Amino acid sequence: TMLAEMGNIERSNIQYRLNSGRANYIAKGGKLGRKKGSVKTEEKKLEEYRDTIALLKKGYSIRNIAKLQGIGISTVQRIKNQFVK
Structure with a gap:
């Protein structure tokens, strides 16, 4: 004690x-x-990850998209949760 x-x-x-x-x-x-501008706006994300969103809508797996796009799996999951309904 x-x-x-x-x-x-x-x-x-x-x-x-x-x-x-x-x-x-x-x-x-x-x-x-955080500094101002360090967080991307929704429009910037849409523009930057346009191809990723298209692949998600086509039905590709998260891991395959991450490999094809050269981004992390967590990033793909975040994009999927935010933009693909």
Whole structure:
């Protein structure tokens, strides 16, 4: 129990240091989070992955599309969930 309590104290100290560092960064004009424009809009995705969407609608498998297009399987799955109903 003594070691567990020391671990809790250490964790709270680390959390305090991180939060105070973030607060100092924000106070000096820093910004947290993603930069504007780092997330693609739906129109850009439609334009970029037009061929992938066409292959999905034709009935190709996700793995085959990923190999043919040179993109990741997760990307194909994300596109399928977003654009193919």
